[in-house]
Amino acid sequence: MIDQNLLSVVQDFGSPVYVYDTEIMRRQYDRLQNAFGKVKQLRIHYAVKALSNISVLKYLHSLGAGMDTVSIQEVKLAIEAGVPPQEIIYTPNGVSMQEIEKVAKFDVRINIDNLSILEQFGTQHPEIPVCIRINPHVMAGGNTNISVGHIDSKFGISIHQLPLIKRIVENTGMRVNGIHMHTGSDILDIDVFLYASEILFKAAEEFSDLEFIDFGSGFKVPYKEGDIETNVEELGEKLSTRFNEFCKTYGRELTLAFEPGKFLVSEAGKFLVQVNVVKQTTSTVFAQVDSGFNHLIRPMLYGSQHLISNISNPEGRERFYSVTGYICETDTFANNRRISEIREGDILAFNNAGAYCFTMSSNYNSRFRPAEVLWHNGEARLIRERETFKDLIRNQKMLSF
Numbered sequence: 444m445i446d447q448n449l450l451s452v453v454q455d456f457g458s459p460v461y462v463y464d465t466e467i468m469r470r471q472y473d474r475l476q477n478a479f480g481k482v483k484q485l486r487i488h489y490a491v492k493a494l495s496n497i498s499v500l501k502y503l504h505s506l507g508a509g510m511d512t513v514s515i516q517e518v519k520l521a522i523e524a525g526v527p528p529q530e531i532i533y534t535p536n537g538v539s540m541q542e543i544e545k546v547a548k549f550d551v552r553i554n555i556d557n558l559s560i561l562e563q564f565g566t567q568h569p570e571i572p573v574c575i576r577i578n579p580h581v582m583a584g585g586n587t588n589i590s591v592g593h594i595d596s597k598f599g600i601s602i603h604q605l606p607l608i609k610r611i612v613e614n615t616g617m618r619v620n621g622i623h624m625h626t627g628s629d630i631l632d633i634d635v636f637l638y639a640s641e642i643l644f645k646a647a648e649e650f651s652d653l654e655f656i657d658f659g660s661g662f663k664v665p666y667k668e669g670d671i672e673t674n675v676e677e678l679g680e681k682l683s684t685r686f687n688e689f690c691k692t693y694g695r696e697l698t699l700a701f702e703p704g705k706f707l708v709s710e711a712g713k714f715l716v717q718v719n720v721v722k723q724t725t726s727t728v729f730a731q732v733d734s735g736f737n738h739l740i741r742p743m744l745y746g747s748q749h750l751i752s753n754i755s756n757p758e759g760r761e762r763f764y765s766v767t768g769y770i771c772e773t774d775t776f777a778n779n780r781r782i783s784e785i786r787e788g789d790i791l792a793f794n795n796a797g798a799y800c801f802t803m804s805s806n807y808n809s810r811f812r813p814a815e816v817l818w819h820n821g822e823a824r825l826i827r828e829r830e831t832f833k834d835l836i837r838n839q840k841m842l843s844f
C-alpha cells in the first residue's frame with residue numbers, strides 16, 4: 444500500500460485505524476511454503492492469537508492455512524471463518540480439563556502440554572488421539588520474555604519427563620498422533636532451532652502412531668532497520684532434508700507442521716493515528732497521538748520498536764520526536780525517533796502492526812477499540828467497526844441507590 448492509500452483509509456474510516464494488506468500475507472505464506480517445498484506433506488497453521496479477525500482467518504484459510512488456537516473462543520472463531528475442525532489445532536496452556544473436553548467435541552486436534560491433563564484426558568477419552576507438546580529446553584535466542592523453551596518455562600512437558608509420558612500413554616491406551624514444540628517467538632539462530640528439532644525427532648521415535656510433527660513457530664521478522672530476520676529459506680532447506688530422512692527411518696510419511704503468527708501477518712499491518720498535540724518541553728518534542736497502549740501495547744510491554752512515519756508530511760525535514768499517546772499513564776511508543784516534521788493533525792503510520800497489536804487492545808481510559816480495514820485487490824474494506832459507547836456499557840449493570 445502506498446501512503447496515498449493509507450491516507451484515504453483514514454479519510455474513509457477515521458483514526459485510529461488498523462489496516463492489513465492481504466498481498467503481504469500471501470507473500471509471507473508463499474515464502475514459507477516454498478522454503479519447505481521439498482516436504483511432501485506440509486501444514487501451516489496460522490496462530491490465531493496474532494490477529495484474530497475472522498476475515499483475516501478466512502483469507503489465510505483461502506491460501507491453504509489451517510489454524511493454531513489457544514482457547515475455545517479462538518477455535519470457535521476459526522470454525523466461524525469456515526475452517527474445517529481437522530485443520531484446527533488447539534494448543535492451550537494451563538486451561539481446564541473441562542475446556543479441553545469441550546474443544547475435543549468439535550473434533551479439532553488437541554495438543555496437551557502437561558502430565559496431569561494428559562493422564563486425565565487419556566483415562567477418560569482414550570479413543571481421542573492427542574498431540575503432545577514437548578519442552579526441549581532450548582533457548583532459541585531473544586530475551587527471556589519470549590524464549591519459552593528454557594528450563595523454568597511453564598510451557599510444554601519437559602523432554603526429561605518422556606518416560607512418564609510413555610507410561611501414561613501405555614497405561615491409558617491413548618493414541619499420540621503428533622509431537623509438538625514451540626520454543627518462543629524469536630528464532631535468531633537456525634542451528635539452535637535445528638538442535639531443538641533433533642530433540643523432537645528423538646521424542647517422536649518413541650511413538651509409533653504419529654501423523655505429524657509440529658515445529659511451532661518463532662520466525663523473526665524485521666521491525667526496524669538492521670534487524671535480523673529468520674532466514675526461512677535456509678531453515679527450510681536444512682530442516683526439510685532432515686525431516687525427509689526422519690520419515691524414512693520412521694517408516695511413514697509424516698506431516699511437517701508449523702504455526703507462525705507474526706511471520707504471516709506482522710508486516711501486513713499498519714496502524715494509523717492522528718497527531719493531537721505537538722508539545723515542546725524543555726528537553727523533548729512530544730507528538731501526542733489519538734491512541735495509547737490501549738490500542739498498541741507492544742512497545743510498552745516488550746520494548747518492541749515499531750517504525751513510525753509521518754505519511755501526511757513525508758518530505759518534511761526530519762526532527763527528533765517522542766511519540767506518545769493520550770492516555771493517563773506513561774504510553775511512549777517511541778523515544779527520540781527521527782521522523783519527518785510533525786504538525787498537529789498529521790497522520791502517522793506504525794509498521795509491523797499486524798501481529799499482537801489489535802488482539803492485545805483494551806478499553807483502558809474508556810476509549811474505543813479502533814476499526815480494522817482489509818486492503819485486498821486494491822480496495823479497502825471495513826472488517827471491524829470502531830467501537831461505540833454502547834460497546835462500553837453493553838455488559839454492565841447499573842444498580843439503583
Ligand SMILES: *Cc1c(COP(=O)(O)O)cnc(C)c1O
Binds near residue numbers: 492625627
Ligand atoms: C503464539 C504462538 C505461536 C505463534 O508465535 P509467533 O511468534 O507469532 O509466530 C505459535 N505456537 C504457539 C503454541 C503459540 O503460543
